[in-house]
Amino acid sequence: MTLPDVAWPLDGGKRLRCAGVLRGLAEVADVDLAVLHSRAPEDVAPVPPDVAVRRWTRTAPDPLPRSRAALQAARHALPVHVAAQRWDEVREHLAAWTAGQQYDLVWFGGLDHAVALEGDLAAPVRVVDCDDVETEKWRAYLRGPATGVDRTERLQRRVELPLWGRVQRQVLGWADAVVVCSDVDAARLGGPSTVVVPNTYPDPGPPAPRTPPAEPVVVVVANYATPQNVDAARAAALGVLPALRALAPTARLRLVGRDADRLEDLRGLPGLDLVGPVPSVDAELAGATAVVVPMRFGGGTRLKVLEAFARGVPVVSTALGCEGVGARDGEHLLVREDAASTAAAVLDLHRDPARADALARAARALYERSFTPAASTGAVTRLVRDVLA
Structure with missing residues (x-):
């Protein structure tokens, strides 16, 4: 092969x-x-x-x-x-x-x-x-x-x-x-x-109880060697993050993954942490309000969505970003198509931990059934x- x-x-x-x-x-x-x-x-x-x-x-x-x-x-x-x-x-x-x-x-x-x-x-x-x-x-x-x-x-x-x-x-x-x-x-x-x-996605085991961060923290996890992931990261940094900080001024966006040097021009944006590759995503996901997947083009199914589902982290995604996994808006994740509605959804999850937990539990069950x-x-x-x- x-x-x-x-x-x-x-x-x-x-x-x-x-x-x-x-x-x-x-x-x-x-x-x-x-x-x-x-x-x-x-x-x-x-x-x-x-x-x-x-x-x-x-x-x-x-x-x-x-x-x-x-x-x-x-x-x-x-x-x-x-x-x-x-x-x-x-x-x-x-x-x-x-x-x-x-x-x-x-x-x-x-x-x-x-x-x-x-x-x-x-x-x-x-x-x-x-x-x-x-x-x-x-x-x-x-x-x-x-x-x-x-x-x-x-x-x-x-x-x-x-x-x-x-x-x-x-x-x-x-x-x-x-x-x-x-x-x-x-x-x-x-x-x-x-x-x-x-x-x-490899099963990391049942998710541990989550402690929500004091202020909204959103994470994008990706391999930035691909144009679709670079585009999604830019959509998050230049669209979602400013919209979120207009609602919650101390909110942060963390861009995690390989080849983050392709996003070096974003470094220094207010509220942005250009993290790059990490040995394990455990700590990054554990400290997140939500994983955002603002994909605007691409193919296949996004492993970053399955990763968040497996680890019990809420997801806010475009419809394209969660395509092909059988997830339903409002049951397994939140589907939002623009920066303003994505930011509002993240803030809602931050303010309503019970709803965030319910989405994460349903998503974990979907992962266990199919992925x-x-x-x-x-x-x-x-x-x-x-x-x-």
Whole structure:
């Protein structure tokens, strides 16, 4: 199988996804794992300590310069994200590593892996983990506000939208199964071979009783290497935080997660703590009034929502931010679409701890029903048994 990131340590949504899929495959088969293009440090094995694989390898060639990537994209009618990678070096690495091997199934860890390596990794059965439905992700981006957005990037996404559609149709045409992370995405992608493997979150155990902070504290937890998470953080810092401080002048926003240096220009805003990566999010979430998820574009299901649900922390999210998890507004979380209503919802939760606790309990119950690691492991093992039957 190929993965787009390491499956250990579990310090981000993509890595949690990788770990869930790998764990399911390892339960029913001997797995050779190839991690492609991961930026993770190489001093730690990319496999969870309790998961056995036959062997693993990593390769992460530097991408092409932007100008050459654009030429490659135009020449092959591919999105720049796909065309920018040095697939020639990846193929050379994998050819040497898989020489003499025969496989019953190849699991491609992304659309880009599938498109670039379809002819290079041979097996009777081929499965593609789509994870995000790229066309829907970028449609949402293009529907969003144009203010403050790089015009060149916006034009690029508009040009690439039909290219992603073409890639998705091609993969649906040859893959034995195409995996997405929710029923919503399955309906969008379509196709008789589309299967849901949900995103999940490791169970931290029953949440401890919460002590609300003296003043409102909201937290955004994310990997800021992705444009959708950077956009959400900016929406929180430049929209939600000022609106909240207009209601509660001592309120604070804490931006937690990897690659927070991409938000360095926000440092110094009144009430903003640019925290960055932390060894554990426990203390950050325990000290929060709520987790806010002001997503305006993106795909898949947000692990940051499942994380808060699992840990018993109230969530205020856009509808897109909580899409695909089956959560209902007013029962499991609060859905708000703009900065002013998000700020008002956070203040309501701060002033009404009983309501905050009720939302958190219902959300934890939803997590226990549908989003523990057993849900993804079971879905993967059932899928593999079905396609190999």
